[in-house]
Amino acid sequence: EVQLVESGGGLVQPGGSLRLSCAASGFTFSSYSMNWVRQAPGEGLEWVSNIATTGATMYYADSVRGRFTISRDNAKNSLYLQMSSLTDEDTAVYYCARDLHGDYAFDHWGQGTLVTVSS
Amino acid sequence: QSALTQPASVSGSPGQSITISCTGTNSDIGTYIYVSWYQQHPGKAPKLLIYDVSYRPSGVSSRFSGSKSGSTASLTISGLQFEDEADYYCSSYTSSNTPRVFGGGTKLTVL
Numbered sequence: 001e002v003q004l005v006e007s008g009g010g011l012v013q014p015g016g017s018l019r020l021s022c023a024a025s026g027f028t029f030s031s032y033s034m035n036w037v038r039q040a041p042g043e044g045l046e047w048v049s050n051i052a053t054t055g056a057t058m059y060y061a062d063s064v065r066g067r068f069t070i071s072r073d074n075a076k077n078s079l080y081l082q083m084s085s086l087t088d089e090d091t092a093v094y095y096c097a098r099d100l101h102g103d104y105a106f107d108h109w110g111q112g113t114l115v116t117v118s119s
Numbered sequence: 120q121s122a123l124t125q126p127a128s129v130s131g132s133p134g135q136s137i138t139i140s141c142t143g144t145n146s147d148i149g150t151y152i153y154v155s156w157y158q159q160h161p162g163k164a165p166k167l168l169i170y171d172v173s174y175r176p177s178g179v180s181s182r183f184s185g186s187k188s189g190s191t192a193s194l195t196i197s198g199l200q201f202e203d204e205a206d207y208y209c210s211s212y213t214s215s216n217t218p219r220v221f222g223g224g225t226k227l228t229v230l
Contacts, residue, residue, distance in 0.1 A: 002177040035219070037165075044122070045157070045165065045208050047217070061217050095164060104212040104219065105155035105170035112164060 002026040002108045004096045016086050016117070022079040022096030022110055030074035031052075033099040035106060036081050038092035038115075048079065048094070063089075074119030086117045123147065123209055123222035130228040136197040139225045141209030142190060143155060153212035156185055156194045158225075160205045168207075170195060189226035196227070204229045 008020040019086040020036070036048040049070040050059045058070050079096055093114050097106035124142040131137040141148070141156075154172045157165040167176055169185035172192065182197045192211070196203055207214055209222040 037221075044206075045159075045210075045221045047210070047219040047221060050219065059216070059218050098160070100167075100170055100176075103170060104151075104153035105167055106165070106210070107167050107170070108174060109164040109166070 002098070004098065004110035006094065006096050006113035007015040009094065009115045011118060012086055013119050014027070014087055014117055017070075017082070017084040018086065020081040020083065020094055020096075020113060020114060020115070023040060024077045024079065024096075024098075027098075029072075032101060032116075034072060034079045035097045036070060036079075037095045037097050037106065037109075038090075039095070039112075040092040041046045043092075050099075051079070059105060066081045086115075088117050091115060091117045123211060123220055125207075125209060125222035125225045127223070128226045128228065128229055131196075131199045132230050133199050133201060135199050136195060137227065139194045139196075139207055139209075139227070140209075141192040141222045143192070143211055143220075145188055146215060147190075147211040147213040148187060148192050150214065152187075153213045154185070154187055154192040155210045156168050156183075156192075157205075157208045157210065158205050159208065163210065165229070199229050203227060207215060 003025045051070045067085045093112040095112045096110040098108040102105040156169040159165040172187045173185040
């Protein structure tokens with residue numbers, strides 16, 4: 001069974017940093033590109049970032065480019081999101097989502113981790 | 120990259136069919152087959168319903184179907200059930216430097 005378990009969320013002050021993790025199991029992690037998707041309270045889904053299978057290619061939403069860094073450790077079956085210069089607009093539930101193999105659909109999602117940016 | 124455009128809400132009665140539209144541009148839906156749809160119940164993670172415009176993952180009910188015409192994709196739910204009440208999101212691959220985009224979401228109410 002595919003499982004994605006996010007961790008690392010919490011309360012952080014504006015301008016602060018936070019690192020999210022996503023532990024993957026039940027599939028060959030190194031064979032799938034991975035994503036972070038977020039959802040602000042009461043709002044819709046927003047794609048945040050994608051990383052290719054080897055970690056060689058990364059993409060970011062305009063709203064986070066230059067502040068967030070996606071990475072992965074295939075040996076540890078883990079995905080990460082380093083977030084810095086956080087503002088209240090980054091307050092959201094952050095989901096780790098797997099790409100359908102060789103495709104551009106999010107076929108498995110974690111349960112999400114809440115990031116709250118507030119003083 | 121602007122979000123894809125979906126109606127804010129739709130409603131229907133049990134047994135009826137409804138269609139949710141998702142309008143994009145020639146940079147996304149109009150060019151690529153990579154249109155997907157997701158169902159999200161309150162407090163839960165989204166669930167993939169449709170990928171590549173019209174394909175259903177294993178385990179998804181055949182009551183859910185997808186289509187595309189030009190730059191507009193559609194999700195049709197037939198034989199509405201109370202359990203279908205949820206938020207629905209479309210997504211597409213795009214040719215921009217932010218290669219994924221979601222619609223704003225549509226709240227389905229089953230009356």
